[in-house]
Amino acid sequence: MIQARMALLLNAHLPFVRHPEYPVFLEERWLFEALSETYLPLLRAFHRLEEDHVPFQLTMSFSPTLTAMLSDPLLQERYRQHLDLQLELAEKEMERNSNDSQASKLSKMYWLLYKQNQGDFNDVYQGNILRGFSYFLKKGHLELITTAATHAFLPLYQDYPEAVNAQIQTALESHHRAFGRVSRGIWLPECAYYPGLEHLLKRNKIDYFFASAHAVLNARDFPVRGVFAPLSLPNGVLAFPRDMHSSNSIWSHQEGYPSHPVYRDFYRDIGFDLEDDYLRPYMQGVDGRLATGFKYHAVTGKTDAKKLYDAELALGQVKEHACEFIADRVAHARQLDEAGMDRDPLIVCPFAAELFGHWWFEGTNWIEEFFRQLASSQAGLTLVTPSVVLPEAAEFQQTELSFSSWGSGGYAEAWLDGSNDWICRHAFQLVERMSELVERFPEVQGRKQRALNQAAREVLLAQASDWPLILKMGTTAEYAERRVKEHIANFTRIYESLSSNTMDTEWLTSLEKKDNLFPDLDYRVFRRHR
Amino acid sequence: MTRERLDGLPMHALLELSRKESLEVDYDLPRDELIGELFEAFEEDRRERESLNNLIVKMEQSKFAGLSDDKPEPTVADMDPRIPESYDENRISLVLRDPTWALAIWEVKRKDQKVSGQDYEFRGYGLKVMEHPHHVDALPDPAAKAVFLIPIPQALGTRYIHLPTPGRWYSLELHVLHDRETRFLRRSLLIFSPKELPANPLDRKGLGLHHKRMLELSGARACETNVKLPVSSQESLTVAAIPQRIGGFDDPEASA
Numbered sequence: 001m002i003q004a005r006m007a008l009l010l011n012a013h014l015p016f017v018r019h020p021e022y023p024v025f026l027e028e029r030w031l032f033e034a035l036s037e038t039y040l041p042l043l044r045a046f047h048r049l050e051e052d053h054v055p056f057q058l059t060m061s062f063s064p065t066l067t068a069m070l071s072d073p074l075l076q077e078r079y080r081q082h083l084d085l086q087l088e089l090a091e092k093e094m095e096r097n098s099n100d101s102q103a104s105k106l107s108k109m110y111w112l113l114y115k116q117n118q119g120d121f122n123d124v125y126q127g128n129i130l131r132g133f134s135y136f137l138k139k140g141h142l143e144l145i146t147t148a149a150t151h152a153f154l155p156l157y158q159d160y161p162e163a164v165n166a167q168i169q170t171a172l173e174s175h176h177r178a179f180g181r182v183s184r185g186i187w188l189p190e191c192a193y194y195p196g197l198e199h200l201l202k203r204n205k206i207d208y209f210f211a212s213a214h215a216v217l218n219a220r221d222f223p224v225r226g227v228f229a230p231l232s233l234p235n236g237v238l239a240f241p242r243d244m245h246s247s248n249s250i251w252s253h254q255e256g257y258p259s260h261p262v263y264r265d266f267y268r269d270i271g272f273d274l275e276d277d278y279l280r281p282y283m284q285g286v287d288g289r290l291a292t293g294f295k296y297h298a299v300t301g302k303t304d305a306k307k308l309y310d311a312e313l314a315l316g317q318v319k320e321h322a323c324e325f326i327a328d329r330v331a332h333a334r335q336l337d338e339a340g341m342d343r344d345p346l347i348v349c350p351f352a353a354e355l356f357g358h359w360w361f362e363g364t365n366w367i368e369e370f371f372r373q374l375a376s377s378q379a380g381l382t383l384v385t386p387s388v389v390l391p392e393a394a395e396f397q398q399t400e401l402s403f404s405s406w407g408s409g410g411y412a413e414a415w416l417d418g419s420n421d422w423i424c425r426h427a428f429q430l431v432e433r434m435s436e437l438v439e440r441f442p443e444v445q446g447r448k449q450r451a452l453n454q455a456a457r458e459v460l461l462a463q464a465s466d467w468p469l470i471l472k473m474g475t476t477a478e479y480a481e482r483r484v485k486e487h488i489a490n491f492t493r494i495y496e497s498l499s500s501n502t503m504d505t506e507w508l509t510s511l512e513k514k515d516n517l518f519p520d521l522d523y524r525v526f527r528r529h530r
Numbered sequence: 531m532t533r534e535r536l537d538g539l540p541m542h543a544l545l546e547l548s549r550k551e552s553l554e555v556d557y558d559l560p561r562d563e564l565i566g567e568l569f570e571a572f573e574e575d576r577r578e579r580e581s582l583n584n585l586i587v588k589m590e591q592s593k594f595a596g597l598s599d600d601k602p603e604p605t606v607a608d609m610d611p612r613i614p615e616s617y618d619e620n621r622i623s624l625v626l627r628d629p630t631w632a633l634a635i636w637e638v639k640r641k642d643q644k645v646s647g648q649d650y651e652f653r654g655y656g657l658k659v660m661e662h663p664h665h666v667d668a669l670p671d672p673a674a675k676a677v678f679l680i681p682i683p684q685a686l687g688t689r690y691i692h693l694p695t696p697g698r699w700y701s702l703e704l705h706v707l708h709d710r711e712t713r714f715l716r717r718s719l720l721i722f723s724p725k726e727l728p729a730n731p732l733d734r735k736g737l738g739l740h741h742k743r744m745l746e747l748s749g750a751r752a753c754e755t756n757v758k759l760p761v762s763s764q765e766s767l768t769v770a771a772i773p774q775r776i777g778g779f780d781d782p783e784a785s786a
Contacts, residue, residue, distance in 0.1 A: 156625060159719045194626075195722065213753040218724075222741055226748030244749030332747065339743045402724040403626060410755035411628035421688055424625055425635050429617050482611065489611035 001380045004333035005346045007240065008367075008383070009210065010353035011187045012039070013063035013151050015466035015483075016517055020074055024284050027479055031069050032082045033293065035129070038357035038364065039070075040117045043132040045368035046141065056371040057383040059143040060133065060353065061187035063151050064174035065464070067130060068517035071178065076127035083121070086114045086293065089282050093270070093294060096278075102308050106296045109311055134179055143385035146175035147187040149518070152463035153415040155194040155403055156424065161529040163431040163463070164197065168204045169525050170460060170518055177520065185209060185386050189465050190415070191242065191350070191406035198237040208238040208386050210350050215404035216241040224397055228336060228345035230389060232396045239401060240386055245332060246349040249325055250360075257321045258360035261299050262313045266359055268297040268306055295361075318362050322369035330379050346389065419477075420468035426488045430459045433495050434526040441498070442524070450512065451503055452523035455494040457515050459526070462487035490515075536565045538643040538685025540652050544568065561647060616686050622657075622704040624718040629696045632721060636704050638685040642715065651709035654683045658712075659691060662699035662720060669701060669717055681707060697725035 014034060019025035049056050069075050090111035097103035125131050136142040148154060149170035157163040175183045185208040193215055201209060216223050216231060223231065227241035250256050271279060271292040283290050297306035329347055336345045356363030374381060407414040434456060441452060462484055470480035490511055497503045544564050548555050551571045555564055618639045625633040634657055646652045657680040662671050677694055693700055699720045705712040
């Protein structure tokens with residue numbers, strides 16, 4: 001029988017969006033939707049697996065910006081309010097659809113989803129779902145790792161090792177604070193690597209990272225095991241290559257599972273279909289329309305005449321797709337064996353966590369079903385996490401990788417183009433000035449120290465890869481631009497205040513309250529590397 | 531247009547601008563005065579544009595007044611944050627985008643701009659692309675050769691530069707151009723343009739059958755370098771959508 005190992009990775013990340021200065025803030029919904037559709041349903045799936053004694057193992061990376069938001073009392077309270085509104089809307093929807101049994105069933109499905117979320121969030125996790133993931137970490141089902149502090153696209157900062165180091169070191173500290181454990185591995189934001197990065201990883205005691213397929217296929221030496229075994233970099237750090245076939249099984253537009261006609265359609269939402277007056281209480285004061293999360297239609301096909309969603313049909317399809325995924329991996333392992341692969345292949349499948357449940361509504365069910373079917377099958381596929389593989393490091397091929405990312409085009413095309421390249425001048429200047437401040441103020445206390453720590457926070461926040469990507473894609477570009485500018489402006493004001501030895505304490509305090517992540521940050525993390 | 535930018539322009543460029551702005555100036559007008567007049571003209575244009583914009587904003591607000599009762603009053607936080615236009619430093623950076631393109635970012639400090647601008651032989655600035663056969667720890671590198679010089683009129687800007695030969699090290703030098711000489715100002719750090727590789731790793735030379743088979747099984751035909759950049763669709767413009775980090779779903783393999 002063919003034997004193969006499989007490592008599933010979910011990268012959970014959202015940019016830091018927290019606006020206490022407003023009573024409600026539209027972009028905070030990114031977090032609320034991910035909580036409702038991905039994180040809480042995923043935890044419920046893990047609990048069901050545990051109750052049924054189904055063995056499951058996977059790796060999850062949590063970005064420090066996300067863990068900061070998930071453990072933030074203000075956002076927790078706002079999520080509770082969001083759930084109240086969603087439940088109110090669900091009740092209105094049940095009444096509106098009371099004469100249509102199929103639609104009414106769907107309204108009830110959403111009511112149940114939000115009711116379960118409310119119960120779990122308040123009663124099981126007391127507002128902080130990181131407790132849930134910590135539980136499965138302790139149980140040995142999850143390996144938790146970090147990513148860069150604000151999910152910066154690290155190759156852009158290769159001239160500034162102090163900036164890259166600050167991203168990594170801050171992330172590790174943040175991870176330890178959130179989960180009480182050391183992260184042995186790292187998810188490089190956007191899977192983006194540049195030669196030399198491994199030195200900073202090693203310096204921070206990181207043993208492994210994940211690499212894009214083409215980084216490995218175009219490595220210095222021919223990768224004799226393709227993408228089906230880790231590669232060892234000259235300093236011993238391991239790179240786990242991404243398998244494109246398993247990735248495409250899920251995310252290919254043509255063949256990917258979420259495009260199946262019976263699955264729930266992402267775009268069709270009552271927020272765009274119903275009357276203004278009816279929806280207004282749920283539009284958060286927005287001029288125009290907003291997706292509410294209440295979506296009643298199935299993908300159906302390339303037509304505007306969408307069929308009503310049938311959850312039972314969709315869950316039946318989930319079973320088929322889980323079965324197909326396992327069968328395809330086994331078939332692939334057999335082909336590798338026939339091609340003369342000299343050891344059991346390791347199939348690495350990294351995905352963005354939020355796409356399960358949020359984008360692909362049935363995605364969290366699919367993950368659960370995948371574990372169930374794998375456990376009951378004799379497929380020869382064994383689940384592993386990277387740290388299980390680390391002791392075998394000496395057996396892996398040693399080579400050097402090239403600059404790469406998993407973005408379209410394979411390099412920095414999405415994060416560096418005419419729509420967003422203006423950021424670089426300022427982001428680089430911020431790093432230089434921050435390092436200069438570290439030299440000027442090597443040991444300070446009190447208000448100056450607070451100002452310097454806040455300056456370091458603003459530098460990190462300005463480096464988030466989300467903003468250039470949003471600017472490139474044209475989605476909520478105005479907000480992204482404003483965020484980058486705000487952090488540049490905040491840093492510059494602190495820098496100038498320190499130069500003139502005057503500081504508006506009230507303003508500094510308000511900034512600390514607003515951009516309140518990384519409470520343990522020490523500005524000296526930006527000390528220049530010589 | 532800022533005064534700093536005007537300070538950085540050569541005399542002939544200033545005269546050309548004054549012609550476009552329909553300013554009547556004498557050709558023997560001192561440089562500082564010419565810059566002052568140009569600056570005032572640009573400021574007047576700006577004020578006019580802003581007053582028109584405000585009118586549009588006011589009309590828009592009145593149209594939606596009935597819908598925006600619950601919106602908070604505009605506060606200082608609503609204002610567009612002001613960021614520095616320049617940092618008054620001589621600097622140059624070269625940022626690798628992909629194996630053949632890199633972004634150049636440069637700035638000339640005001641004092642140097644002023645000194646250069648007073649010289650009638652001043653012809654602007656230049657970016658000299660330097661190719662290095664090997665990595666070096668310290669610059670300048672005697673083995674480096676200048677592959678081309680790009681004249682740039684502005685003292686501050688960005689520009690994408692085509693890297694002629696993959697698999698080489700590159701740096702960029704910022705120079706002041708005069709009629710008979712160039713003056714070095716600053717150089718960037720080295721970047722390495724990844725070696726020339728076919729978009730499809732299966733096209734790599736010297737592959738045996740086993741190697742080709744392994745690449746195929748590794749998904750070489752579908753790997754990231756073969757994926758085109760997505761074009762954002764109307765559907766993906768949903769305000770509250772989670773930002774898709776890998777690309778739009780209208781793109782076959784862009785999303786993972």
